[in-house]
Amino acid sequence: MNILHRFANPTRFQRLSKKIEPWVLVLMLLTMGSGLYFALFSSPVDYQQGHIVRIMYIHVPAAWMALFCYTAMAIAAAISLIWKHGLADIAVKATAPIGAAFTFLALVTGSLWGKPMWGTWWVWDARLTSVLVLFFLYLGYMALRDAFDDPARGAKSSAILVLVGFVNVPIIKFSVDWWNTLHQPASVIRMDGPTIHVDMLMPLLLMAFAFKFYYLWVMLVRIRQELMAQRIRALKHRQAIE
Amino acid sequence: MASFTGENLSCIRGERLVLEGINFALEGRGAMILTGPNGAGKSTLLRLMAGLMRPSQGRLLWNDTNVSDDAAEHNCRISYIGHADAVKPAFSVSENVGFWAEMNGSKGHTPEQAMTSLGIAHLADLSARYLSAGQRRRVNLCRMLTSGADLWLLDEPTTALDSETSASLGELIAAHRHKGGMVVISTHTDLGISDAVSLPLEVTR
């Protein structure tokens, strides 16, 4: 665990993150640019859905990010609770709005995709429903974190919540799939299009990486921001004593 | 003889550093009085000693073993009086005292002995909703007497107590020490505690 504790030092983190940040930004722009180009122009058109299928290149990576962020939060929450790692705690706080935003993006793009496909703006298929429940888990975390006057209490309480929620995610997913198979008519609806051809796989992966670099870049900025906010709060506490 | 020591204790509460570099050593029959202005960390230190909080740095040792290694064991040997009195209005006085006596293993005085020592035996069957603040504090102190704990931790125990009860408390503390127990107390009242070590705390900058 020495590696982790080396990065607990805020000043060291600030220096390291300033060095990495421009590279991450460049990588993000490259992958995002090429991914979008392939997604919107150069990849094949689905014979059934036409150009609408291109929403998949945003929708699917966004849904992956929704789960990726929650997993990252769970790991960081465990580290912050077990080893009392200050930076891990900030990482959980910083990830939540990003994860919630990607979840929301997945829901909106899913809905936009659904309208031409099934004629309605919302449909209760298993995947969309699971993502909706995940969205509530994110909102619950952010609400709990902010509900305490003592920030340390809010941090620890919400960390436990993330872990409890994480244990429940497979159960929720399973139960929603179960519910969906019981209630869906026989036709099979597949949201990630036909079998993934490499022409479609590449832009999908590019967009997935683009989103991950975006996440990393925003995280670096937000963690630095939170470290500075902590410093300001500490100074204000000292002001109250004097 | 048991020993209770604190080494280089620091504690962050909220986001504030409340205690820094606190050291102390206490032995059987010993008493320690915490002094200092408000915000100096007296309550925090007592809560650390009770095991409600973990120190951010440093350690607490009982007979040279770290207290946090076996929290359950530590729970058995301490009794803590905080600011609130944990008295249930729906219960009678004897039900309140009896519950905690049983929860803590019935190792100390019996509830009846405790209530007599603190002068509330005549209130035994009275519902606790009719008690004054001083009487509720005495019910809480009964809990400490029935616990049979080695280490007594008291945070401003004489608030709302009259001088007669404060004197009784002083005598009970002396009796406890005579049997080998230890006491750490934060108080402004003179309880007649002899041979006490004083630990002055300051507001940390």
Next chain:
Amino acid sequence: MSGLSVILRREIRLALRHSTDSFMVVGFFVIAVVLFPFGVGPESNMLARIGPGVIWVAALLAAMLSMERLFQTDYEDGSLELLVLSPVPMELTVCAKVFVHWLTTGVPLILTAPLLALMMNVPFEAWPVMLASLALGTPVLSLIGAIGAALALGARRGGVLLSLLVLPLLIPVLIFAVGAIDAHLMGGGAKANLLLLGGVLLGALALAPWASAAALRQAVAS
């Protein structure tokens, strides 16, 4: 085990002396269900179709409303930190509190459900499965609700926050419980759903005391 019986006796005694709490939970349960015919119309077949779901959602909400008092008074009068400091393991204390909470919330809901099933025109043949689903599901509500109650102790707007945190986690309970009743009514067996519900109950029994105790220790450490 004697520590468990001490805390059990205390909780039961407290519950008996504050017995109006249970009536309020039942009252809310009934009112919530009764609102539905006013909202969707009194047509019998439709009420029968949505009945199991409505009863279960109302049970969920009624349980959530009563969760806040699980730890709140002990937290406020200083008993909670003394419970954390007592020789009795906190996990056991939580189990005792949750059990008594179920006795005063879950059991009244189970006993009231037949009345509501009657009003919602749910067929008699579904009643045994409905009661079985409530018997298995209401303890889960108390267990998972306890985690939420412990986490939200001392928070602003704790009651609403608790519901926001816990209701998403209870969606599987709702799915399996209503699934059992619907499956039985449609001729298939309720067994699969009830077994899954039982599995969720076992999982909650393992997770909730431990997570709640951790949250409670954290609450008194501030």
